[in-house]
Amino acid sequence: MRFALFPGCTISDRLPFIEKSIRMIAPHFNIELIDLPFTCCPEPNSVRSFSDKTWLTMGARNLALAEEAGVNIMTACAGCFESLSMSKHVLDSKPSEKEEVNKVLKKIGKEYKGQVEVRHIQQVLYEDIGIEEIQRNVQYPINYRAVIHPGCHTLRPQKILNLDDAEAPMKLDELVRAIGMESLDYMDKVMCCGAGVRGINREIAFGVLREKMDSMMMVDPEVAVVFCPTCFISFEAGQKVVNRMFDKKYNLPVYYYTEILAAAMGLEGVESILSEHRVKFSALGMLVAKNEPEIENATPH
Amino acid sequence: MTTSDSVSDAGTGVEPKVEAAESEIRIGVFPCKCGKNIGAVVDIDTVAEYAKTLPGVVHVQVNTYTCADPGQKEIQEAIREHNLNRIIVASCSPTMHEDTFRKTVKGAGLNPYLCIMANIREHVSWVHQQDPEGATTKAKELVAMAVAKATSLVPQPELDVPVTPSALVVGAGVAGMQASLDLADMGYKVYLIEKEPTIGGIMAILDKVFPQNDCSICILGPKMVDVIQHPNIKVISMAEVDEVSGYVGNFSVRVRQRARYVDPDACTACAECIEVCPVDIPSRVDQNLTWKKAIYIPFPQAVPSSYVIDPEACLGMDLLRCGKCYEKCEQHAVIPEDEDKIIEFEVGVIIIATGFEPADPKKIPRLGWGRYPNVITSLEFERLINAAGPTEGKLVRPSDITKPKSVAIVQCVGSRDIHTRMGCSNFCCAESVKCALLIKEHYPETEVVIYYQDLRMHGKYFEDQYHKAREEGIKFIRGRVGEIQEYPHTKNLRISVEDTTHNELLLVDFDMVILSMGAEGVAGNVPLPISVTQDKFYIESHPKLRPVDTSSAGVFICGGAESPKDIRDSVIQASAAAGRASIILQRGRYPIEALSARIQQDICSRCGTCVKRCPYGAIIQDGTGRYTVMGALCQACGTCAGDCPKDAIVMPNxxxxxxxxxxxxxxxxxxxxxxxxxxxxxxxxxxxxxxxxxxxxxxxxxxxxxxxxxxxxxxxxxxxxxxxxxxxxxxxxxxxxxxxxxxxxxxxxxxxxxxxxxxxxxxxxxxxxxxxxxxxxxxxxxxxxxxxxxxxxxxxxxxxxxxxxxxxxxxxxxxxxxxxxxxxxxxxxxxxxxxxxxxxxxxxxx
Amino acid sequence: MERTTDADRINEIQHSAQPCFQCGICAASCPIFRVAPDFNPRMAVDEVLRTGTVAMTGREWFCAYCLMCEERCPMEVALSEILIDIKNLSANDGKVPPSIIEMMDVIRFTGKVSHASKRTEKKRRELGLPELPKPDVDEVQTIFEMTGALDRLMRFREAEVEPE
Known part of the structure; x- marks a missing residue:
């Protein structure tokens, strides 16, 4: 499998350790990644709201780059996934829009033809590689109680993205179960983390996050697992803001799925990733660094 | 027209033979003045003089009121006197008087289809009042056109077919039962087909029925007994219609009846078999809220009053594998070797009363049914509150078997939503109010809130129920529930809804939620060529004037098969369908459309296009590959002829x-x-x-x-x-x-x-x-x-x-x-x- | 490349709002409405239906674009798209929250929303991550010019300068 990795600005420039975890696990599943001079996807809410034509054309440029290189795109960020998928949907379903966009692309020597596919890394892991293969690669099952947050932009609009059930998603649950975790069902599982309005109105954004995390905390989780860097920042950095703003005492470690997968696979260098986290989960660090024999006892294979 | 026109078929002689035209054409033209209506604008005498010059015209006679008695008599006399064999009345629209003049010529011994009209009133004198000259020219040409057409008119036979005095009713819910009883009481034999082991349909599993909230099975039970005991009704349960052939008055029906493995005549419903049956399966009637045995009776009042064995659940009726019921039954009613049966019979008319299915709550995942035990459907509620249900009438939460202190009722579930069904179910508002009142009746201290979008209490006495509900303290909030979430520990439910009258978000906690379910169509389940709506309900002939007829002559629809409706409307429609069907049965003969299509076999290339065009399924291919028209089904629209690439189809007249x-x-x-x-x-x-x-x-x-x-x-x-x-x-x-x-x-x-x-x-x-x-x-x-x-x-x-x-x-x-x-x-x-x-x-x- | 005029866009909004029958499922599903009673997606559509115009109150920018409303709408009204359209109208009017202007400026000059700081670059090296190929900023400039983003940025600057 060969993909152009679309890490997205948030991962590549703010959370490079997440990118690291993706590049760490990729070879183990025969995923070959290439890098292309992508711009921002662009961000699906603000940029599209500011100028939907700019949004569509920049998206088309990114798609055209992958098309030129003859590879499909694998996104690591839910926002990029939604943005590029929606651009592709608009371009493929409205020939007049495609024509307009290609007029602009022609100026920069590019053309969008409509041959490229946009995948999210969750789809690649779940659909192409499969739960069984992931389980086979798990060396040190991590048996913690997790709440998962799939992220708005992996789920909706369901009929375009087609990644999981938008109301009752189960695929990320299956993925975390594959590495030994218990996935806790909780209220407001498909609710937004509030990141979309963080730049517009902090009270609203963190108010939404408070609602979401209150629901999460009801089931007493040990970790949260996400598949979107924006949601990651929301939960990881945002919980401290919520604690200040609303007098809460959240202390919930947050992981991007491939980080915790890399840990469960026992890959070298995982410590350097996990040390970047602001909310530390000491048990996990210990687990990876030292307690290998105990784990071996726990797993027959 | 050639003599090779295909004649008859389906072995009935239904497709009429076409007579060849006589050798001498003798046309009579009767221009009418219609008082001043035509005469004041069109110069009728000029038209008459002109008509005389047209080929084949041997007699022209002007009249002031041709449609009046003397005028009609003149036509009849002229036919006899001048030996006329084609008649043209140049007067008003054929829509107005074609039938009149056809009867006139018939009275003179001429085939009625040899009379046609030239419309010189609606198409000439009334619309060209300022241009008498132009109007007269047009009238002349219209008469000439009619003469040209008349030359090749041929007599059309007026035939009818005998009608078998019996009826097939498909579906034995309350509608099918009512239609069967009506026809049977009129003296006709009725075959009532039901796919379930018992008749009664959805009504049989309801607890109470609005608006009086009387006990459902108490009023339906006796009717079910009436049906099974009626000498003119043959109930065939566990059966589905396999094939229907023929046409109005003469349908041949083949029904497949699944093996019951219990002889219903021998079974006394003593219930001893269930004590020995080792298999438990979910009870469908009880909405899977409880168990039944592999040998079971759907509910105590089931008709026929007999047990049935679910062959998929049964371990084996032979003694080696299990055979406990076989051994136990003193009546020897268990028949391990029972097989599916094919039953064939003839009927004159068919009534489809196959009903609907309750909407599927799994299709609306945002409401959590199936994931959250305390979210139940209205039908599940009916079983929980029913004294014969799994809890013997106690309302409890499925998660912990405790009595709910607060209940929300959510309306429009499965209705008014592009993702499920666009239409309103017509009954879920009244159903909600009924559920709410039932809860209040049993447990007055329970808090009950109904979330509605538009409260449609449109039926007789419905508004009274609504008032009663308000008096009982049931709350009504306008807003459609967005989602239901479950508290992880208590299994209580949180509803998100906007109170749209106050523009306010409500997050409200309840112990239990009832989803008021709509209906899902199942039409298309009977092998008949009747159009079906997108949401799978049968389409009527005309929504207002022929609401229980279908496009197929002799086939009628009623009840939930036509559209979602309540019991009262289903019964009304069932009686209407029975009444309409009885008109055909009572006449004993059914007239065939005289102008039905004929296929000229020597020209037909057997491409089959006509079959696709025919909306009535009237064109069939016989054993030899020939396409023929069943005259009794054809309505003479001519769409087949319009697209026939070989022009092999003749549309008479x-x-x-x-x-x-x-x-x-x-x-x-x-x-x-x-x-x-x-x-x-x-x-x-x-x-x-x-x-x-x-x-x-x-x-x-x-x-x-x-x-x-x-x-x-x-x-x-x-x-x-x-x-x-x-x-x-x-x-x-x-x-x-x-x-x-x-x-x-x-x-x-x-x-x-x-x-x-x-x-x-x-x-x-x-x-x-x-x-x-x-x-x-x-x-x-x-x-x-x-x-x-x-x-x-x-x-x-x-x-x-x-x-x-x-x-x-x-x-x-x-x-x-x-x-x-x-x-x-x-x-x-x-x-x-x-x-x-x-x-x-x-x-x-x- | 101003394909649609504002009038066209308003027409489109009206057209796509028409099937709405005001059931409130969107509002009941909106995470923003849950914490900000001022922002009701149903009322945004209702306003269009009722007045035939699109009011730009600034609250349209509260939409987090989570698409919950659109996913659940029983009439398949594209609420998120309607809000995107309303925001585009606001943007064309120079009414844009400053954070978005900042973001657009960063994209305009770097092609990215969050340009890599020295610290991140160092971190990437430490983690052994490859240097990513940089997008051609001239290309981004061209797109900004030709698709109207630059005009809108300029209009915002003008609106900013104007004394209130």
Whole structure:
């Protein structure tokens, strides 16, 4: 499998350790990644709201780059996934829009033809590689109680993205179960983390996050697992803001799925990733660094 | 017409034989003055004199009121005296009096289908009041067109078929039961087919029924017994219809009955078998809230009152594998070797009462049914509150078997949503109020809130129930529930809803939520060619005037199979269907459409296109590969003939030959100025009549050719008209999508448009000269507008032709006067029309 | 490349709002409405239906574009798209929250929303991550010019300068 990795600005420039975890696990599943001079996807809410034509054309440029290189795109960020998928949907379903966009692309020597596919890394892991293969690669099952947050932009609009059930998603649950975790069902599982309005109105954004995390905390989780860097920042950095703003005492470690997968696979260098986290989960660090024999006892294979 | 026309079929002699035309054609023409209605505008004597000159016409007689008794007598006398064998009455619209005059000629011993009309009132005198000269010319030409058509008319046999005095009723819910009882009480044999092991349908599993909230099974139970004990009703349970062949009055039905493994006549329902049966399976009747055995009776009042074995759950009725029930049953009612049976019988009529399925809550995941145990459907609630249900009537939460202190009822579930069903279920509002009242009745201290979008308490006594509910303290909040979430530890539920009257978000906690479910259609489950809506309900013949008839003669629909409805409406409709069906049964014979299609076997290439066009399933392929028309099913729309690539289908009284004769006659004089307009009998022609009745004036150059349905208009008609130089051609039909009297004829006509336009393009014919329009019987104004517009188009074309001719003759003789004088002013329209034409001409010259 | 005028866009909004029958499922599903009672997606559509115009109150920018409303709408009204359209109208009017202007400026000059700081670059090196190929900023400039983003940025600057 060969993909152009679309890490997205948030991962590549703010959370490079997440990118690291993706590049760490990729070879183990025969995923070959290439890098292309992508711009921002662009961000699906603000940029599209500011100028939907700019949004569509920049998206088309990114798609055209992958098309030129003859590879499909694998996104690591839910926002990029939604943005590029929606651009592709608009371009493929409205020939007049495609024509307009290609007029602009022609100026920069590019053309969008409509041959490229946009995948999210969750789809690649779940659909192409499969739960069984992931389980086979798990060396040190991590048996913690997790709440998962799939992220708005992996789920909706369901009929375009087609990644999981938008109301009752189960695929990320299956993925975390594959590495030994218990996935806790909780209220407001498909609710937004509030990141979309963080730049517009902090009270609203963190108010939404408070609602979401209150629901999460009801089931007493040990970790949260996400598949979107924006949601990651929301939960990881945002919980401290919520604690200040609303007098809460959240202390919930947050992981991007491939980080915790890399840990469960026992890959070298995982410590350097996990040390970047602001909310530390000491048990996990210990687990990876030292307690290998105990784990071996726990797993027959 | 040739003698090789296919005759009969399905071994019945239903398709009538066609008589060959007599050798000598003797036409009588009867121009009518209609008092001053026609006489004041059209010079009837000129028309009469002209008619005498037409080929085949041997007698012409003017009358002031042809439709009055003396006028009719004159026609009859003339037929006898002059030995007339074709009659043309030139008077009003055939819609008005065709039947009258057909009866008249029949009275004189002539086949009624040898009489046709020329419409010189609605199409001439009433719409060309300012142009008597033009009107007279048009009347003359309309008579000539009728004469041309009459020449090839042939007698059509008036046949009928015998009717088997029995009925098939499919589905034994409350509607099917009612229809069966009605027909059986009238003395007809009824075969009542039910797919479940018991009759009774959804009503049998309800606890109480609104608006009186009486016990459902208490009122239905006795009716179920009436059905099974009625000497004229044969109940066939656990059965489905496999095949239906034949036609109205003569349906052959094949039913497949699944093995019951218990002899219903021997079983006494003593219940000893269930004590020994080791298998537990979820109980469907109890909405899977409890268990039943592999040998079971659906509910105590089931009819037939007999146990049944679920073969998929049963371990084996032989003693080796299990056989405990077989051993235990003292009546020897268990039959391990029971098999599926095929039952065949003949019926005259069919009533479909297959009902609906409750909507599927799994399709609305945001409401959490299936994930959260305390979210239940209204049917689950019915079983929980029912004394014979799994909890013996105690309302409890499935998660912990405790009594809920607060209950929310959520409406419109599975209804009014593109993702499930767009329509309203018609019963979920009343159902919600009933559930709420039942809870209050049993547990007055419970807090009950109904979340509704629009409260539709439309039925008799419904509003009283609503008032009662308010008095009982049941809360009503307007807003549709967005989602339901479950508290992880308590399993309580949180509802998100916007109170839309206060623009306020409510996050409210409840112990239990009831989803008020809508309905899902299941139509299409009976092998009959009856159209089905997108949401799978059977389509009626006419939503207002023929609500229980279908497009297939002799087949009727009622109850939930037609649309979601409550018990009262189902019963009303069932009796209506039985009443309609009994008309056919009581007459004993069913008349066949005399003008039904005939396939000429020596021309037919057996492409099968006609089968796809026929909305009635009237064309079948017999064992030898021949396509034949079942006369009793054909409604004579002619859509098959319209698309027959070989012109092998003859539509009596609307044959290609006759229509071509009309076109040719219409275009004999000044074709370039004429509009050849095709109008369907049920909408467009009536629309043109309305223009007449309303005295809406338009130019005189239209020549209307009537057909039963726009589906009849072949591509060739327009082509022939253009080849003969017609100024413009109109194909007019009933409005798309659903107005067509013959279901789909207008759709098939519309599909021919590209072929006509492409042909025109190849021939260099200006695109605007052909038009397809949809004119209803109420659109006289639209007809007037179309006639005026198309007249202008024709006149513009005529001007172009003239200019070309002038140019040519100028080149030859250096003078265009001759050519110009050729133009007939008589075909000019009203003054207005005239002016317009001149204007157009001037523009061109500029 | 101003394909649609504002009038066209308003027409489109009206057209797509028409099937709405005011059931409130969108509002009941909106995470923003849950904490900000001022922002009701149903009322945004209702306003269009009721007045025939699009009011730009600034609250349209509160939409987090989580698409919950659109996913659940029983009439398939594209609420998120409607809000995107309303925001585009606001943007064309120069009414844009400053954070978005900042973001657009960063994209305009770097092609990315969050340009890599020295610290991140160092971190990437430490983690052994490859240097990512940089997008051609001239291309981004061209797109900004030709698709109207630049105009809108300029209009915002003008609106900013104007004394209130």
């Amino acid at each position: 609307f044959t290609n030959e006759q229509i071509f004769a009309q076109i040719e006659t219409a275009l004999k004089e000044n074709p370039e100025e004429k509009i050849v307009a095709f109008a369907c009998a049920f909408c467009s022609y009536r629309g043109s009549d309305l223009a007449g009745v309303s005295r809406m004036q338009y130019p005189t150059n239209a020549r209307v050719i009537r057909a039963m349905c726009s589906g009849r208009y072949s591509v060739k008609f327009a082509q022939r008209a253009f080849e003969l130089g017609a100024g413009s051609v109109l194909y007019s039909g009933c409005h798309l999508p659903a107005d067509c009297h013959f279901q789909t004829g207008n759709h098939w006509m519309a599909k021919r448009e590209p072929r006509i336009r492409n042909w025109m393009k190849r021939k260099g014919i200006n695109d605007e000269r052909f038009r397809i329009e949809w004119v209803s019987a109420g659109e006289g104004k639209k007809w007037q507008q179309i006639m005026t517009d198309m007249s202008e188009i024709a006149m513009k074309h005529a001007d172009e032709i003239r200019k070309k001719r002038t140019a040519k003759s100028k080149g030859k003789t250096k003078g265009g006067k001759q050519a110009k004088s050729k133009r007939s002013p008589k075909t000019q329209g009203t003054k207005k029309g005239k002016k317009k034409t001149t204007k157009t001409k001037r523009k061109k010259e500029d």
